[in-house]
Amino acid sequence: MSRDFRLLLLSTVAAFSCFAPLLSVVPLWAADGGAASGGVGATTGVMMVGTVAIQLAMPRILRYVTLRRASAIGALLLGVPTWAYLVSPAVGWVLAVSAVRGVGFGILVVAGSALVAELVPPERQGRGLGAYGVAIGLPQVVLLPAGVWAVEHVGFAAVFTVTGAAGVLGAAVVLAIRESGRTSRSAGMVAPDADDDATPGEARPVRYRTLAGSGVLLLVASCAFGGATSFVPLAFSASTASLVLLTISVAGTVGRWWAGVRADSEGVGGLLPFGIAACAVGTLGIAAGAGLLGGALAVVTAAVAGLVYGLGFGALQNDTLVLMFRQAGPGGHGTASAAWNMAYDGGTGTGSLGVGLVAQGIGLSGALGASALPLVACLPYAVRRARALRSR
Numbered sequence: 001m002s003r004d005f006r007l008l009l010l011s012t013v014a015a016f017s018c019f020a021p022l023l024s025v026v027p028l029w030a031a032d033g034g035a036a037s038g039g040v041g042a043t044t045g046v047m048m049v050g051t052v053a054i055q056l057a058m059p060r061i062l063r064y065v066t067l068r069r070a071s072a073i074g075a076l077l078l079g080v081p082t083w084a085y086l087v088s089p090a091v092g093w094v095l096a097v098s099a100v101r102g103v104g105f106g107i108l109v110v111a112g113s114a115l116v117a118e119l120v121p122p123e124r125q126g127r128g129l130g131a132y133g134v135a136i137g138l139p140q141v142v143l144l145p146a147g148v149w150a151v152e153h154v155g156f157a158a159v160f161t162v163t164g165a166a167g168v169l170g171a172a173v174v175l176a177i178r179e180s181g182r183t184s185r186s187a188g189m190v191a192p193d194a195d196d197d198a199t200p201g202e203a204r205p206v207r208y209r210t211l212a213g214s215g216v217l218l219l220v221a222s223c224a225f226g227g228a229t230s231f232v233p234l235a236f237s238a239s240t241a242s243l244v245l246l247t248i249s250v251a252g253t254v255g256r257w258w259a260g261v262r263a264d265s266e267g268v269g270g271l272l273p274f275g276i277a278a279c280a281v282g283t284l285g286i287a288a289g290a291g292l293l294g295g296a297l298a299v300v301t302a303a304v305a306g307l308v309y310g311l312g313f314g315a316l317q318n319d320t321l322v323l324m325f326r327q328a329g330p331g332g333h334g335t336a337s338a339a340w341n342m343a344y345d346g347g348t349g350t351g352s353l354g355v356g357l358v359a360q361g362i363g364l365s366g367a368l369g370a371s372a373l374p375l376v377a378c379l380p381y382a383v384r385r386a387r388a389l390r391s392r
Contacts, residue, residue, distance in 0.1 A: 005116075005119045005120065008115055008174065011112075014166050015075040015079070015108055015170030016135070016138075018078050020143045020147070020249075021150070021159065022082070023144060023230070025159055026098060027044065027231075033094065037231075037360055038353075039356075040234070041231070041354070041356020042091075044226055045352050046099050047349065048226070048348050048350070048352075050098070050101070050102025051105050051341075051349070052342050055110055055338045058070075058337075067115045067118065068175065070110075071115065074107030074109070075108055076168065079166065079167015081100045084097045085097055086160055086161075089156075104167075108170075110338045112132070113333075117337070126259075126263030126268065126322050127264055129322055130257040133260065134257050144229070145241070145242035145243065145244075145246040211324045211328065211335075211339040213381070214319075217275070217320060217385075218316060218317065219344075219350075220276075220378050222351065224351055225347070225351060226352035227354065228306075229245065231355055236290065236302065244305075246306075247310060248306040248309055249310065251307045251309070252314035256317055259271050259322075263322045267389065268323055268326070269385065269386050270386055271316070271386075272382040275315045277379055278308050278312020278313075281309075282306060282308040284305070285302065285309075286368055287366070287369035288365070288369075289302030289305065290364055320343075324336040324337075355368060358370055
């Protein structure tokens with residue numbers, strides 16, 4: 001593991017320490033300001049609108065800005081506006097701040113993923129992306145559930161102050177990565193085209209439709225994730241919500257590392273059906289714990305469901321990302337990273353907003369359960385895709 005890759009991992013841990021806890025804290029902040037469930041869900045949804053909007057432009061932006069500098073800009077735009085939440089919990093202000101942070105987050109994750117592909121040799125790309133997934137996952141393991149606890153014990157002001165500083169720290173660390181021919185060159189649009197099994201063909205610009213199959217699988221899983229992170233704190237007590245979010249985060253980190261090691265040793269794509277099926281089962285279990293069950297059974301069911309969901313979601317994240325990088329080829333890392341992150345972040349925002357709106361009609365449990373339906377619908381495609389990749 002090179003010095004620069006270690007710095008990238010450290011920067012990622014710091015920057016995601018600004019992102020992970022606020023997935024649940026910002027909706028609570030909006031609810032504290034009087035927002036209804038639709039407004040609460042919109043806090044994540046609007047952030048992801050800003051994220052996806054900038055990600056659409058990232059391949060072009062990366063022609064002119066190095067990956068290192070783009071990562072630093074993204075971390076600053078994620079961290080500094082966090083302090084602005086303290087001005088007011090009014091839903092309009094919270095949505096405006098969230099949109100700005102979403103732009104920063106979009107820049108950060110696209111540049112960060114592309115930096116992994118630039119800093120790690122191709123033959124170790126699965127493990128490299130797995131390690132990057134662990135760096136993303138560690139803040140979620142500790143801080144996603146801890147954010148809910150911290151708000152209850154030390155208040156919103158302390159949480160926003162500390163997390164904003166973490167984003168600024170991430171920017172400072174990533175600037176210590178040395179510029180090189182790999183990290184300073186364009187990571188944008190030119191790459192081999194490839195068919196669905198990631199076999200490179202003649203050189204031509206990467207098109208998003210080439211990456212759409214993997215992107216759709218990630219999108220539907222991310223919708224369930226967005227709904228869970230935004231509404232589990234409202235559907236359960238603070239202690240139960242923290243436990244469920246902890247199981248999702250721990251299992252997700254393990255799943256990403258497991259899939260990364262497996263991709264290098266046994267081939268990529270074999271975990272796609274498992275990932276989709278586990279996400280569907282986990283989502284339904286969380287929904288059951290939120291409404292159909294009671295007492296200790298509800299707590300145990302929701303925690304186990306979070307474990308199942310997290311393991312599947314983590315494995316799916318890594319497999320789809322490795323597939324997209326291999327389809328795009330060395331010159332298309334920026335485009336592949338943008339496509340993957342648009343699917344992840346677009347799904348997270350859509351799921352949060354969608355669950356919030358549906359919950360106004362059928363309640364939180366029903367809305368969370370409904371987010372499993374697209375996963376079930378996509379399972380046959382995931383099975384066919386995995387078989388096609390194995391046959392090659």
